[in-house]
Amino acid sequence: MDLDLKGKSVVVTGGGSNIGRAIVLAFASEGANIVIGDIDTNQAQKTADLALQLGAASATVQQTDVTQYDQAKALIKAAADKHGALDVLVNNVGWDRLMFFTQTEPSFWQKVIQINYVGVLNCTHAALEVMVPRNSGAIVSISSDASRQGEPREAVYGGCKAAVNSFMKTIAKENGRYGIRCNVVCPGVTIPSSSDEVGGTSMWSDAGSMFTPEQLEKVAKALPLRKVGRPQDIANAVAFLASNKSAGHVTGQVLSVSGGYSMIG
Numbered sequence: 001m002d003l004d005l006k007g008k009s010v011v012v013t014g015g016g017s018n019i020g021r022a023i024v025l026a027f028a029s030e031g032a033n034i035v036i037g038d039i040d041t042n043q044a045q046k047t048a049d050l051a052l053q054l055g056a057a058s059a060t061v062q063q064t065d066v067t068q069y070d071q072a073k074a075l076i077k078a079a080a081d082k083h084g085a086l087d088v089l090v091n092n093v094g095w096d097r098l099m100f101f102t103q104t105e106p107s108f109w110q111k112v113i114q115i116n117y118v119g120v121l122n123c124t125h126a127a128l129e130v131m132v133p134r135n136s137g138a139i140v141s142i143s144s145d146a147s148r149q150g151e152p153r154e155a156v157y158g159g160c161k162a163a164v165n166s167f168m169k170t171i172a173k174e175n176g177r178y179g180i181r182c183n184v185v186c187p188g189v190t191i192p193s194s195s196d197e198v199g200g201t202s203m204w205s206d207a208g209s210m211f212t213p214e215q216l217e218k219v220a221k222a223l224p225l226r227k228v229g230r231p232q233d234i235a236n237a238v239a240f241l242a243s244n245k246s247a248g249h250v251t252g253q254v255l256s257v258s259g260g261y262s263m264i265g
């Protein structure tokens, strides 16, 4: 599909694994220039190599911890310096461990808040600094359907993702006058097809975090579309929202890509 993303300068955070990896590959097939910001440079480099094979104009890796503002700024600067601009930022990094709130402690809450919310603030702030003067840009943040209807064992994570939804709407309102569009995609359960698609820092890296086939069947049965999500499903929605050709008049929206798990009017 030609989404007019050829040659665009795109940053994808957490682009090494699973959903971020599929997002990188979707931009690669459109011929974009991609910088992957990830803490796991090994896995990110594997994704970058694949992106080049699929037609990316360029694909490079910048080691980045999005919870650190200086590193978020350096990531955006690297893309803007290399490609003369930043057209698209995808805030994809996220992390959680499934536990009831009463089983968790403040150190865990802080980690979840830093990765899922502060990381988005850091990268978005840095991106706006280069997008506003050019009067153009698109930001897509990956939230979760856990943000839309309380999800047991995802209390703090769901709260952070709800904060991301609200934050992005405000940023959309504040920056629409500069031609900058900001949208959110909420995945439901979205599983990698194989262990090659995830690195050691992925939420899916430890065997215990993977669903058993029986559990997956149960999840799928509860969804209107009767199937769990694949990373490509999320990547397609991100590419659509990032493109001025397909979504040039869409901003401040929260789109669930979850097989119908949540349906918000």
Ligand SMILES: NC(=O)c1ccc[n+]([C@@H]2O[C@H](COP(=O)([O-])OP(=O)(O)OC[C@H]3O[C@@H](n4cnc5c(N)ncnc54)[C@H](O)[C@@H]3O)[C@@H](O)[C@H]2O)c1
Pocket: 013, 014, 015, 016, 017, 018, 019, 020, 037, 038, 039, 040, 043, 064, 065, 066, 067, 092, 093, 094, 095, 115, 119, 142, 143, 144, 145, 186, 187, 188, 189, 190, 191, 198, 199, 201, 202, 203, 204
């Ligand atoms: N997979 C799902 O079922 C699902 C469901 C709902 C929402 N989401 C959201 O989708 C996004 C991607 O999920 P995923 O399943 O692909 O995750 P993942 O754990 O497989 O991949 C996350 C990537 O982010 C990187 N990363 C982690 N912390 C980082 C940091 N501080 N700085 C930079 N990079 C960091 C990891 O190295 C990894 O490459 C997340 O925001 C997640 O919350 C996922």
